[in-house]
Amino acid sequence: MAGYKGRMGSTAAQMVIDNPDFELVGVFDARSQEQNLGEDDRFKGQDVPAFHDLNLIKTDATVWIDFTIPTAVYENAKFALNHGISPVIGTTGMTDEQVKDLQALAKEKKVGGLIAPNFGISAVLLMQFAQQAAKYFPDVEIIEMHHDDKIDSPSGTAISTAKKIAEVRQPKQQGNPDATETIPGARGAEYEGMRIHAVRLPGLVAHEEVMFGGPGEGLTIRQDSFDRISFMTGVKVAVEKVNQYHELFVGLENLL
Ligand SMILES: NC(=O)C1=CN([C@@H]2O[C@H](COP(=O)(O)OP(=O)(O)OC[C@H]3O[C@@H](n4cnc5c(N)ncnc54)[C@H](O)[C@@H]3O)[C@@H](O)[C@H]2O)C=CC1
Numbered sequence: 001m002a003g004y005k006g007r008m009g010s011t012a013a014q015m016v017i018d019n020p021d022f023e024l025v026g027v028f029d030a031r032s033q034e035q036n037l038g039e040d041d042r043f044k045g046q047d048v049p050a051f052h053d054l055n056l057i058k059t060d061a062t063v064w065i066d067f068t069i070p071t072a073v074y075e076n077a078k079f080a081l082n083h084g085i086s087p088v089i090g091t092t093g094m095t096d097e098q099v100k101d102l103q104a105l106a107k108e109k110k111v112g113g114l115i116a117p118n119f120g121i122s123a124v125l126l127m128q129f130a131q132q133a134a135k136y137f138p139d140v141e142i143i144e145m146h147h148d149d150k151i152d153s154p155s156g157t158a159i160s161t162a163k164k165i166a167e168v169r170q171p172k173q174q175g176n177p178d179a180t181e182t183i184p185g186a187r188g189a190e191y192e193g194m195r196i197h198a199v200r201l202p203g204l205v206a207h208e209e210v211m212f213g214g215p216g217e218g219l220t221i222r223q224d225s226f227d228r229i230s231f232m233t234g235v236k237v238a239v240e241k242v243n244q245y246h247e248l249f250v251g252l253e254n255l256l
């Protein structure tokens, strides 16, 4: 479990501990100096080796769960694949090139893995519904809303939603071609003619709305993760299934 000191890592570590079919064999976090998970107040009584340097990790793990940070996840995933460990990656913010590299490495090493921008079933369904709607409504805006400690924006889920929509949407100029921004950035980030807006507020966890507009009508699709427990069903499915494959998938829907 990489990133076990964090919000998602600690939730996922607890999920692994609570699941009788899983065994937590090691934890890793660059922020930690602990030698054992049990030294963390939240995990008292757990005897699991803790590492804080990637190069010093020794483990017989079969699955590497990763909830770290955008600048760490690529090296972590490479480490896992090079050691025959199946990566289950929730960390967002990797470039398309990095993902392609990892997919090639997984194939070469014949190791299964998953990169999922969102393990929540509501988010997976939202992306599928949005893709379906975009065939009929090419005018679309994506609004993602997250807690204010989030590092990357737009969210991995929003980028993934935009990519799925772009696969089916008829490309078009959205809005007035002569529009100006009085304050730069007012119209949000641009992806293939679509706009993505990132909201950061305390009190939020993870939420997304996709708004479609047509002549005289509109459609809004929304999902909410009110609690990080919402991601755990998806992580559990991935941990159970990922060893059955010899390739690195992108998107939880590939394993559902
Ligand atoms: N795929 C999904 O369903 C979800 C993905 N996420 C993503 O998971 C990631 C983590 O999110 P949070 O838990 O909220 O962040 P967080 O900031 O609470 O946790 C990140 C952890 O990674 C550790 N870390 C930093 N650098 C590291 C390194 N080089 N090696 C190992 N550990 C390192 C930090 O010390 C921290 O404990 C983010 O990229 C976020 O977008 C978050 C929620 C759901």
Ligand SMILES: O=C(O)C1=N[C@H](C(=O)O)C[C@H](O)C1
Residues within 6 Å of the ligand: 092, 117, 118, 119, 146, 147, 150, 151, 154, 155, 156, 157, 158, 205, 206, 207
């Ligand atoms: O940082 C988060 O919290 C989340 N990150 C993921 C993303 O960037 O899409 C998934 C979910 O939205 C929560």
